[in-house]
Amino acid sequence: xxxxxxxxxxxxxxxxxxxxxxxxxxxxxxxxxxxxxxxxxxxxxxxxxxxxxxxxxxxxxxxxxxxxxxxxxxxxxxxxxxxxxxxxxxxxxxxxxx
Numbered sequence: 001x002x003x004x005x006x007x008x009x010x011x012x013x014x015x016x017x018x019x020x021x022x023x024x025x026x027x028x029x030x031x032x033x034x035x036x037x038x039x040x041x042x043x044x045x046x047x048x049x050x051x052x053x054x055x056x057x058x059x060x061x062x063x064x065x066x067x068x069x070x071x072x073x074x075x076x077x078x079x080x081x082x083x084x085x086x087x088x089x090x091x092x093x094x095x096x097x098x
Contacts, residue, residue, distance in 0.1 A: 001044045001045050002044050002047055002078055002079050002080055003044070003078070003079045003080070004040050004043065004044050004073075004079070004080045004081075004082055005079055005080070005081050005082065006082045007081065007082060007083055007084070009083065009084050009096065010082040010083060010084050010085055013084055013085040013086070014033065014036060014085055017032065017069070017085060017087075018030075018032060018033050032067075035066055035067075036066060036071065036085065039064055039066055039071055040071075040080075040082065042064075043064065043071075043073060043080055044080060047075050047080055048062070048075065049062070049064065050062040050063050050064040050073070051063060053070075053072055053097065055092050055094050055097065056094070056097050058097075060074055060075045060076075061073075061074050061075075061083070061097055062074075062075065065088070066085075068087055068088050068089065069085050069086065069087055069088060070084075070085070070086045070087075070088050070092075071085050072084050072085075072086060072096075072097065083096065083097060084096050084097075
């Protein structure tokens with residue numbers, strides 16, 4: 001199992017998403033956050049899981065889909081860098097992947 005490092009962007013993304021969901025349902029907001037952390041545990045155990053992010057073309061930049069969200073991460077030596085949690089209906093700014 002490798003370490004998962006959160007980027008400032010990913011942390012802000014999760015806070016924003018959970019805050020938005022919590023306006024309608026605090027319970028679903030907690031469940032969403034728990035699902036994200038479980039997904040990160042799987043990614044830490046299996047770093048090559050997920051698919052290559054099509055916009056990047058870089059095999060080290062991968063994603064897992066969680067409902068409507070794309071959880072994007074970079075595989076590094078002995079660690080995973082969580083890049084962003086992005087809503088799938090929105091266009092992705094490729095600069096977010098750097």
